[in-house]
Amino acid sequence: MRAGQAWRARGDRGQTSEHSLASSTPEDDDCVCWPMDLRQGMFKARTPRPPPGGRAGGEPQPLAWSDYFENRQAVPVGDTRFNVYSSGLGGAGPVFVLHHGAGHSGLTFGLLARHMCAAEPGIAVVAFDARGHGGTAGDNEGDLQLERLVDDLVGVVDAVLPENKRDVVLVGHSMGGAVVARACRRIAHVLGLVLIDIVEGSAMESLHAIPGFIVARPQTFATVGSAISWHIDSAEIQNEESARLSVPSLIAPAGDAWAWRTALLPTEPFWRSWYQGLSSAFATAPAARLLILAGTDRLDKELLIAQMQGKFQLELLPAAGHTIQEDLPERVGDTLVSFWRRNQRLDIPVRRINPPPPAKAQE
């Protein structure tokens, strides 16, 4: 390997070498191999990949929900009308109920839903906007207590799938994971419980940093396109197509600009309630369990013990950011489908080995 062979690398599409500047041992980083010149390596390591196809011309355009979900309906539950996206409700296969995280919306699962329904006909997917998010409207938008969110989820599932006999897989991303873990026992036929990128210990440790992050992001956007661009440039969402679909539902018109649909700072009192006890609720849930992590979180002590005891399946997707379902929808989709397959109930007809003795004649 020759250092600095920039000339020979011309014409190769994509990079073949690692751009890590980290050294194997901190004290002798002078011994690190620099695969290319330091300036180039530094730029590539520090900046995320640029979006494909030049964006220098125009801003990214929003995409329509209808390309990703079959159906969209307003479902009244209690004092709120929930905006529910769904596909495949008429089928006979399993139903994946998807709950998004705080500050997101049901469209975060758009690419995932489309991939899964295409890969496995018969599957149904239900993703709704939680209270105070996306297209859901009602009173009490700020009440994001865990109990309230669980009630909302149960209510939506009952309304969309009345008298459901199909298998249900509950999938929750971030805050949504906390909701589905508690709702598991209240919904019928729950076959599997999936948490995406949420671990109680890591979440509790990072709660103090979240207000800073909320405040640091832009409070308004001039156009929808610039909001999409911000999410991509700041690596919030690494998948451009998914950002174009989901970001417009995260902002709402405010004057002649756009502001965040959901004010996250006022929800701070509820954060602890979401995550406290999540690990034990997950490990003891009466269903098959799957945890999908981007690998940046480490398992906390409770989950580590549970994993060693074989209580849940762990899937690591290190190439993704926090919104794994948006960054790698195909990988997540395939994982969910095979998780369902592997945990299907086996309907083995009971076969008697010894036929019952014939009834004795009355003596």
Place this chain on the structure above:
Amino acid sequence: MESEHGWKFTQCFGDKADLEDVTEADIISTVEFDHTGDYLATGDKGGRVVLFERSDNKQGCEYKFYTEFQSHEPEFDYLKSLEIEEKINRIKWLRPNNNALYMLTTNDKTIKLWKVCEKTLKQVTENNLLDGDRAPPADIANLRLPKLMSCENIVAAIPRKIYANAHTYHINSISVNSDGETYLSADDLRINLWNLGINNQSFNIVDIKPANMEDLTEVITAAEFHPASCNYFMYSSSKGTVKLCDMREAALCDQHAKQFEEVEDPASKNFFSEIISSVSDVRFSADGRYVLSRDYLTLRLWDINMEREPVRTINVHDYLKPKLCDLYENDCIFDKFECNISGDGKQAMTGSYNNYFSIYNLADEGGDVMLQADKNAFRAKRVQGPNGSKSKVGIPRNGRGGLRKEDVDPESIDYNRKILHSSWHPKENTLAVAATNNLFIFTD
């Protein structure tokens, strides 16, 4: 009507094969005129240095091959398991002395001081034994000194000093001080000061290495001593700044005396802003009052006394702005173009893709010339711009015709042919331009 600018292509060295057939070792990596302009040095990727000597004949000036020597060999660093390329990154001339030429050449890790002089080779024509034909002399009185005869003059290159093991990162610049005694060498993170006579010691004068390499945000891209004041030098960085330092202030010149940076409007920042703001080359004018810096898309002329903004910003190839995404994909956005300023400080030159390069008039706007260092350039047709614009390309031998920058189509440009290295004659308007493995000489 002859053009006002009579830039003419006069010579071309190197075999003019197609790009695909070029041996990588023949690719020219640096070009430098000496202080008189009588000698021209080129270094290539194979570690060789080729010198040309000027000879004036009735057609004007002409450069002829003078000598060639192998300056650096490929090495292997056993400790780090890295190959050290023999490519010559820079050549800088020293003042000639005793009928010998002196120059510093450097690759990524080692700087060498070369003495090039003409030697008369003498051969022994007659010795005591006549090469075995004669019996040894009987007594001491018959012993004769062997007869020598001068047979030919050869040009010999002798390495006088080797300045090694002072740089962890790749050396990108060397610059000789006006005091004639010291010189600096700059790599990506450090600048060292050497005494020409001492090769086992150097002083570190700038160090921007962060404590943790993961926090690396800036590298040094070029450095140069002030042409007249022996205490000033400047260096440019990948963040788009040019810093002027005074060695009298402190032993470690991490604090700059002046910083030339044009602060960009944060609203116009995009993904590529930082990469294209990286300064690839920086030069002092001969009088030391101006600084010329080159970043990916522009050429900037700074007055030493004004740090806030450049006196003049020239867009070199604006038509590449919409193509930045593709240029990032094929790594061309990291190309380091050199810039040159004429001896009288009135003109500046820099290269572009498709072997185009442009010469700009610094004194006033307009009068810019765009040329192409191509073997077919001198056969270009005569084309006139509709508004009589003065930008021309592919000037034929008689100095007429050409195309304009506005006519360049970024889709049809060959991004593998680029003018990265060049040198301006110190006393007249003659340019030596390296195009891959060929050297072109243009004269005004």
